[in-house]
Amino acid sequence: MKKPSSKIRKEIAKLQEQLKHAETREAERIGRIALRAGLGEVDIEETELLAAFEELGKCFRGGKAGTSGRKGAGESSTLRGQSEAVTSGTTSGGTTEA
Template identity: 85%
Template sequence: MKKPSSKIREEIAKLQEQLKHAETREAERIGRIALRAGLGEIDIEETELQAAFEELGKRFRGGKSGTSGRKGAGESGTGSGHSETLTSGATSGSDREA
């Protein structure tokens, strides 16, 4: 039997909430590591820092280029509320924060 659309919407909402929490945990983890590495004290443009994180990500993915498949993943804005990937999650916000 097929699920009613209202049930599917409820499931989607729950999954979106789970995704939000998972991304928050990931961003905090990467952010803590970046701060311990001294990246919070570096005066660098956010776009440059994101590019460096993307290169690092490629290195650990075995040189495979690719995107996260997420809408706005390459954008450096913070209006989407933790929807950044691990890469940009660590750089969200001002580069002078920390």
């Protein structure tokens, strides 16, 4: 039996609200951890910090490329270049995203 479009819209709205709450919880968790690590006091541009977080995320995903689906996701090639610059002077030994 097919669902009426109004019911589907209600389900979508409910799921969007759940997604919003889940993203808020995740952001708060990561933010608290970043503050405990002292990142709140680091004077760094947001794009550089994002590139560093992407590299960190890649380490935990086993080096697999992933997209966040967020605004600015199309900037990934630019951010990868910045990420290479950020990690080039470190002893991480890792490779940048291909």
